[in-house]
Amino acid sequence: MGIIAAMMLFPIVVTFTNSLMTEGEIDHNYNLIGKMINTAAGEKNGYVNLKLIPDWLSFGQYAGVLVRKPIFLQMFWNSVLMVTPIIVGQVLVASLAAYAFAKLRFWGRDKLFIMYLMTMLMPFQVTLVPNYIIVEKLGLMNTTSAIIVPGIFNAFGVFMLRQFILHIPSSYIEAAKMDGAGNLRVFYKIIVPLIKPGIAALIVLLFVDNWNMVEQPLIFLGDSFKQPLSLYLSRINEGDRGVAFAAAALYMAPMVLLFLYAESYFVEGIQLSGIKG
Amino acid sequence: MEGKRIRSKLFKLLCKDWAVASLFLAPSLIGFAIFYLIPFVMGVLYSFQDSTVDGSFVGLDNYNELLASGSFRKAATNTFLFTGVSVPFIVALSLLFALLLNQKLFIRNWLQTAFVLPLVVPVASIVMMWQILFDWNGTVNLWMESMHIERIDWMKSNWSMGVLIIVYIWKNIGYNIILFLAGLQSIPKDYYETADIEGAGRFHKLIHITLVYVTPTMFFVILMSIINSFKVFRETYLIAGDYPHDRIYMLQHYMNNMFLSLDIQKLTAAATLMVGCILISVTVMLSIERRFRQFMD
Numbered sequence A: 001m002g003i004i005a006a007m008m009l010f011p012i013v014v015t016f017t018n019s020l021m022t023e024g025e026i027d028h029n030y031n032l033i034g035k036m037i038n039t040a041a042g043e044k045n046g047y048v049n050l051k052l053i054p055d056w057l058s059f060g061q062y063a064g065v066l067v068r069k070p071i072f073l074q075m076f077w078n079s080v081l082m083v084t085p086i087i088v089g090q091v092l093v094a095s096l097a098a099y100a101f102a103k104l105r106f107w108g109r110d111k112l113f114i115m116y117l118m119t120m121l122m123p124f125q126v127t128l129v130p131n132y133i134i135v136e137k138l139g140l141m142n143t144t145s146a147i148i149v150p151g152i153f154n155a156f157g158v159f160m161l162r163q164f165i166l167h168i169p170s171s172y173i174e175a176a177k178m179d180g181a182g183n184l185r186v187f188y189k190i191i192v193p194l195i196k197p198g199i200a201a202l203i204v205l206l207f208v209d210n211w212n213m214v215e216q217p218l219i220f221l222g223d224s225f226k227q228p229l230s231l232y233l234s235r236i237n238e239g240d241r242g243v244a245f246a247a248a249a250l251y252m253a254p255m256v257l258l259f260l261y262a263e264s265y266f267v268e269g270i271q272l273s274g275i276k277g
Numbered sequence B: 001m002e003g004k005r006i007r008s009k010l011f012k013l014l015c016k017d018w019a020v021a022s023l024f025l026a027p028s029l030i031g032f033a034i035f036y037l038i039p040f041v042m043g044v045l046y047s048f049q050d051s052t053v054d055g056s057f058v059g060l061d062n063y064n065e066l067l068a069s070g071s072f073r074k075a076a077t078n079t080f081l082f083t084g085v086s087v088p089f090i091v092a093l094s095l096l097f098a099l100l101l102n103q104k105l106f107i108r109n110w111l112q113t114a115f116v117l118p119l120v121v122p123v124a125s126i127v128m129m130w131q132i133l134f135d136w137n138g139t140v141n142l143w144m145e146s147m148h149i150e151r152i153d154w155m156k157s158n159w160s161m162g163v164l165i166i167v168y169i170w171k172n173i174g175y176n177i178i179l180f181l182a183g184l185q186s187i188p189k190d191y192y193e194t195a196d197i198e199g200a201g202r203f204h205k206l207i208h209i210t211l212v213y214v215t216p217t218m219f220f221v222i223l224m225s226i227i228n229s230f231k232v233f234r235e236t237y238l239i240a241g242d243y244p245h246d247r248i249y250m251l252q253h254y255m256n257n258m259f260l261s262l263d264i265q266k267l268t269a270a271a272t273l274m275v276g277c278i279l280i281s282v283t284v285m286l287s288i289e290r291r292f293r294q295f296m297d
Helices: A002-018 A023-030 A060-068 A070-103 A109-121 A124-137 A145-152 A156-166 A170-178 A183-194 A196-211 A215-220 A229-238 A241-274 B002-046 B061-068 B070-101 B108-120 B123-134 B139-146 B160-185 B189-197 B202-230 B233-240 B251-260 B264-296
Strands: none
Touching: A002 A241, A002 B108, A002 B123, A002 B160, A023 A060, A023 A241, A060 A070, A060 A241, A070 A109, A070 A145, A070 A156, A070 A183, A070 A196, A070 A229, A070 A241, A070 B002, A109 A156, A109 B002, A109 B264, A124 A145, A124 A215, A124 B002, A124 B251, A124 B264, A145 A215, A145 B002, A156 A196, A156 A241, A170 A183, A183 A196, A183 B002, A196 A241, A215 A229, A215 B233, A215 B251, A229 A241, A229 B123, A229 B233, A241 B108, A241 B123, A241 B160, A241 B202, B002 B264, B061 B070, B061 B264, B070 B108, B070 B160, B070 B202, B070 B251, B070 B264, B108 B160, B123 B139, B123 B160, B123 B233, B160 B202, B160 B233, B189 B202, B202 B264, B233 B251, B251 B264
């Protein structure tokens, strides 16, 4: 069990330790990637040299990324500017809708909710064309809004927060209504404080998913200066290996830190999404 | 007279609830309709037309053309194969690990963290590691040589799907383990105590208590695993680009490439077919689950 857990951590640890090697060491170790070596010719060292411990401890790669590649910071910032509004927007929109789905009765509620669920299951490519047309009609093409606005309305937040709200006893709400509170007041005074762990979990899960975005920016952002880091990294990997590990480490650091800080919320969020309401 | 009054009262009630509900629902529903529901319906309509602008209805022509296309068949087969192999595999593996983790291990929390951490690591950050491990000159081949096994060109042979399955399991197993652990912990302890009194062995308890009561969780795990199996496209794309080796050319590659070559008809037909398959498999799973629940009660 321990060995398997170590294998799970291996790629992450290697990325961090390799990010502390000198750029020269990285080039030396990994310059064989993607090259065909004629083994028949008796090439002896025909393999890359995966090393865990750096020979020389250095922040050279980080300096390389941050100083010589200003575009890296720009794209890191692009990622932040895309993910933050999605999280804020989805938490607001989804918590309201989740309350309606969990505690209000109205005609067609369950059918509508199933439609929400269905879109959650579909790969992005399925609605690619109509989405493209709509984004173009709204004049959002090639702007980050083309990614942010649809991201806000993703059904996932509604689904997850509904699960949390279902667990709140309806008697709380009835008691508040007896005392003359309206639905908005109930929502704001009772529901929101009680689902704070759910909102925290949603924030973590949304951050994970959107920080990782690949498909949407690929289609909607032709202008590479607006793209998030996820796309840029795949290009850096092919070219300049010397700084690639530092770039990768910097990209995963916010996620890993957030995760270690909020692991219990993260786990709770996943567990509650699995319990049927 | 009486019936009419009841009906008008009902109507008022309906209106009132709708008014309140729509206040809460409106922001979400408007965006949902514009960016998900309407696009989805439009996509299905396009798949039956010959053009997206003023197209006329052509029935199943697009579908016939699609099914005749070699690259679509390749993509569909690969996607089907990948999901069909990797999902049962990851479900079995994660259940096994969850059972082991459910024991009282003193480093349990640490182990759980190790399994879940890959879930939050961005795909792009780790792609380079996969390249280093599975390249022709990569580390895995080095290890294999030290064991005197012939080296394999992992990403450019039929083995590439194997690599993808490993990447998929690495990334998603933590999610399933968390779900299974929650399922295992919700089984009442006295079931096991009763079984102990009756002298049941460990194997007996595993089969007749644990596996039976963890089955509802398993349905959800399978569902999530299928959904996540589609997301492996991200890894494939970042490792191997638009046109990877034939074995790992997925439906999403096909759809992306149709989009870039502006073949919207084939794209929407493929999308509709994929949705159809997802819907069928989800419906089948849910009906099996319902039957299972009746059997449990």
